[in-house]
Amino acid sequence: MQADIAWDDLRLVLAIERAGTLAGAARTLGLHHATVYRRLIACERALGTRLFERDRGRHVPTAAGAEWVAVADDMDGAVVDAARRMAGRDFQAAGTVRLTTTDTLLHGLVSPVLAAFRQRFPAIRLDVRLSNAPLDLARRDADLAIRAADAPPDPLIAQRLGEIAIARYRCAQHAPPPNAWVGLSEAVSFAALHRWMAARVDADDIALQLDSMLAIQRAAADGLGDALLPCYLADTDTQLLRVGTPIPELATPAWLLVHPDMRRTARVRALRDALIDAFASPDVCSRLAGG
Structure with a gap:
């Protein structure tokens, strides 16, 4: 049968x-x-x-x-x-564009770009998904992605947006407990940062581990301990004090990713161009590099 x-x-x-x-x-x-x-x-x-x-x-x-x-x-x-x-045959700058990025990039750099973009393209609706996980652009989980990685995944078209500087920060209002640190959870993939912490910080000195850079920023500002944070995020926080210069071995390229079949879609191309232009501006370049 x-x-x-x-x-x-x-x-x-x-x-x-x-x-x-x-x-x-x-x-x-x-x-x-x-x-x-x-x-x-x-x-x-x-x-x-x-x-x-x-x-x-x-x-x-x-x-x-x-x-x-x-x-x-x-x-x-x-x-x-x-x-x-x-x-990919869509030539109208209208409809929905799905962008995935991290909460830190949205909070620190991307949100103002999206606000300006919506003013220019009111017919384009933005669906932003905040995640550290690598959503599958090939299966249309998203149309565009901003990701920090040493190298972009194939077969996506990648535009390098700059290099994210990371430095050490602590509470500016009062000193945290001696040698105390706020760390990034091992559940979050960031091999260079995990190696740096393992080589220089005693596990017993890590007061708290979190799976969000925004949460780490808040904990450091509250005085729980020192933390490694992106300069573009932490330098504008008056509750934080940078300790030293950006750490070269933690610098990570930021990429704007799009699937080849979607790059000519008008609405996707419009947002892609807006993001590339914004990240090329002197202000964003300086903040990204920790200048």
Whole structure:
């Protein structure tokens, strides 16, 4: 007997495999957890085979499930490619542009650029997603990304925006406890900073670890300890005092990333050009470099 499976069922299977849990798949698909469960059971009954097994709280594909995941992934890729090619033919500077960046870059540099951009292009709606995670531009998780990295990922088109200087800061109002530090959580990928801290700071002296530079800035300003922070963010904070000059081994290039198929889309090109121009201005260059 030939089993029929709809594209919506394939999307469901793919979402469960990618999320690893029914709850995660429900969030991805915008469905209720119970709905995902019922649809998975119905799909398995229609196919006459189990697609997932429970393993330590996660849903892991069975052999049959892995085959359907591969089919769904191929179809999803084809749909994404077609959508991206069609989006690339858009010559109207209107619609939504999705930008992903970090909370520190938005707070320290990007937000004023977006305000000026909206005044110039009121027909373009901005969807900004704050994350340190590398969202997949190839799958249209975002149209543009501003990321700090030693080298940009392939196959994206990358424009180097400058180099982010990082220095040591402490509370300007009162001295923190001797040798106390506020550190960056190991959950956040920043190998050079983690190496610097491991080589120079005793683990017992780290009073607090946080997964957000904005949170580290606040903690340092409150006097919990010294901290390593981007100069563009901390130099304008009157509650912080810079200790020494920027640390050369922590300097990291900032990149503006776009997928090749999206670079000619009018609305994406408009925001890309605005960001490149803003980061090339003397004021932003100086702040980025800790001047």
